[in-house]
Amino acid sequence: MSEVLKEKIKTAPNLPGIYIMLSENSDVLYVGKAKNIQNRLEQYLNPSHVRTQKMVSQISDIRFITTNSEEEALMLEMSNVKSMKPKYNVLLKDDKSFPEIFISTGEDFPSISKHRGKRIEKGEYFGPFASSDDVYKTIDAIEKFFQIRTCSNFEFKTRSRPCMKYQIKRCTAPCVQKTSAQEYKTQIKSAISFLHGKNDELKTQLCKKMQEYSRDMEFEKAAQIRDTISSISKIQMSDNIQILETDNMDILGVHEQSGKLCIHLFFIRNGYNFGSKPYFFEIREFDKSEILYQFIHQFYLSSKPPEYIILSENVNYNNELSKILSTKIIAPKDSRLEKIVSFANQNAKNSLEQQNATSGINETFMTQIAALFNLSKTPERIEVFDNSHIFGKQAIGAMVSINKDGFDKSNYRKYNFDMNVNTMNDYEMMENMLYRRACKILEMREKKQDNIPDLWLIDGGVGHLSAVKKALLAANLDIDYICISKGVDRNAGNELFHTKYEQNIQIDRKSEVMFYLQRIRDEVHRFAITSHRKKRDKDTIKSVLDEIPNIGVKRKKALLLHFGSPQLVKQASISDLQKVEGVSEAVAKTIYDFFHD
Known part of the structure; x- marks a missing residue:
């Protein structure tokens, strides 16, 4: 047991606050909060979990910061965990933001696209979605229902005839005036209503429009609207759980089995299930209630919480977390929500059983590999290496990692x-x-x-x-x-x-x-080739745009966001270039002259 811990307990304050555990190299091991710091540290003298025992053995110093209340301590803990990323606090290894759907309503003819990151451009954002696949499936449905364009602005402005999507009824081709501005505006409004979950209202509007087309003997347009109404109805009927249009919540399904815990997170926005993602944890490393607290605490530091977070389990510091995150963390209060949480818990169980089965298969293979190649021990983690290049150019090395749970x-x-x-x-x-x-x-x-x-x-x-x-x-x-x-x-x-x-x-x-x-x-x-291609594309951009005078990083990024590729920047006219944020007439002329002189 760490002698440092015993000594630090003697001088620890009997006040609320946080404690910061440091290693021999002054690396932050853990940041914790407590109502009484001294009493909390005494609990580490007899740790029950392997992970905690390992952490205590590495403690070289402990620092204290006292606060006026436990709520203040919680806020300070969350802030320090976010900035320091202590080894024994961090549950979530993947801190990548979740994708959203973006409709560029600031334009005359808005487009729909996937978005990830800060909300900078003017328009409507919908999400988060659990994965890019969920985003693309939704965009595909909206293309089919409402025929909204997905092309870049430059492609839209330079087309002289409709693309294939017009032929297969996935776009009404506003680029070549196959639809009026008013009709396209109606399509956009319908798509936004759909994403806001206002399906009954939307179907009523579409029915009126269908009748108008029928009266005007525009039967093809009426038939398209009829098919859209039918598709929306099928989506509503296919729901296994009753979600209301007003529902904006995250559902946390929880299941424990064989020393592991699965939290299966469902994103419900405007009455739609925007997908789900399972997270797996070792129970031997944390208490179940501590895992739930740390998960909610860390996940919503980087993701904006919805109006409600619903789960059937008790969470440490429930009220304090709710106040700090400006949300409500609640248990299901009626049969409808109970059914939804039960659905989420069942998915957590299924995900964990699948994960345990995968773990067993990988452990078997690793045992066989150790025997086949006479290894010194059965591997628990394998690292695999490859490199990719074209005659030495854009060379990149790649490493993937495999453990008993897979890649x-x-x-x-x-x-x-x-x-x-x-x-x-x-x-x-x-x-x-x-x-x-x-x-x-x-x-x-x-x-x-x-x-x-x-x-x-x-x-x-x-x-x-x-x-x-x-x-x-x-x-x-x-x-x-x-x-x-x-x-x-x-x-x-x-x-x-x-x-x-x-x-x-x-x-x-x-x-x-x-x-x-x-x-x-x-x-x-695969990872090596994909990384090489990305580097090659990046170097191609660098070799073209970085040679233009007065084009820095911000302007280069703005040009690429607007046009989509260096090749389209090269094809742009001076007037097109001036439409890019930060590009004046003089800079536009410089860019144009660079490519055309």
């Missing part, structure tokens, strides 16, 4: 190479990447951090095996590693495996463990 995307890494990369061959790039990763692993071991790998898998042959040895020798790191080469004719199934003992092993091409190794090799290959 751990929060621990994927990309490696850029310096300007001398053109003189480096494939083996030297791999050696460079692996040396840098080896140094990082040594640093992680010294700091007693988690997520340290037990095995490296390298996409490459005997030459790469030599690169691995050089990198590990230079860094003075010992770790098991395997190189996987394509084999004869580079056909899948003929792979050869090269180990640190210089053995060449071939395994049954139809075995499940072979498919598993191919799948994780293919994942790093």
Whole structure:
């Protein structure tokens, strides 16, 4: 037990406030709040969870900040967790913002698109959605129902004839005046009403419009509206749970099983289910109530909470959290909400059972890999490496991480190479990447951090095996590693495996463990190629726009947001360029002259 903790308890105040636990290297381990700091620290003398025991063993110092109330302590804790990101506080590894749908109502002919990040442009925003896939499915439905354009502004302004979407009735082609401004405005209003959940009101309006078209003998337009009404009705009828148009809430389904907890989060906005996402936690690391508190606390630091957060479990500091987040955290109060929460809890159960099944399969494969290749231990985490380039240009290294739960995307890494990369061959790039990763692993071991790998898998042959040895020798790191080469004719199934003992092993091409190794090799290959393409596109933008005088980072970004690509910037007229924010007539002329002189 940490002697530091015992000493610090003696001087800890009997007041509300926060305590900040520091490691030997002054890294922040944990930020906690308490009604009585001294009493709270005494609870760490006999920790029941493995994670807490590990944290206490690393404490080198504890600092205190007292407050006037427990509520103030909670606010201060939330602020410090957000800024410091302490290792033992952070539950959510992925802090990426959630996507939204954006309708650019500030334009004469608005478009609909996916949006992520700050709300800068004028228009209507709908979300958050659980995933980009949920956004694209909704946009696809709106295209089908209301025929709203999805093209860029520049493409819209430069078209001389309708695109394919007009032919398949996904757009009314306002770009070439196939619809009037008034008719298109009606389409936009209908789409916005749909996203606001005002379906009954919308259907009433559409019925009136359908009757008008019928009276005017515009039967094709009437038929299109009839199909739209039918589709909206089907969406309403297909709901498994009764969600009202006024519902703006997040539903937290919770299920505990086999030492794990799943929180399945559903986004309900304007009566629509905007998708869901499961989160998994080890119960042995936290109490169940503490996990729920930390989840709500951390999730809504970066995501704006809705009017209500509904779950069936008790949450620590419920009232204080509600006040700070300006929302209401409540249990279901009627049969309708009980049914919705029960639906969410069932989904949490299903997600956790699927996760546990996946964990069991991955653990089996890792045990088989240890036996097949005579590894020093059964791996709990595997890191896989590959690089991608075109004759040394836009070279990038990629690493993916796999644990018993599957691909751990929060621990994927990309490696850029310096300007001398053109003189480096494939083996030297791999050696460079692996040396840098080896140094990082040594640093992680010294700091007693988690997520340290037990095995490296390298996409490459005997030459790469030599690169691995050089990198590990230079860094003075010992770790098991395997190189996987394509084999004869580079056909899948003929792979050869090269180990640190210089053995060449071939395994049954139809075995499940072979498919598993191919799948994780293919994942790093996909990640490397995708990262390389992004870098290549970025370098292409840099090589064109960065050469134009008086074009800085902000103007370059504004040009790309407006036109969509450097090629379309090149095709733009001076008057088109002037429509971009921050581009004056003189700057527009400079850009135009650069491409046309």
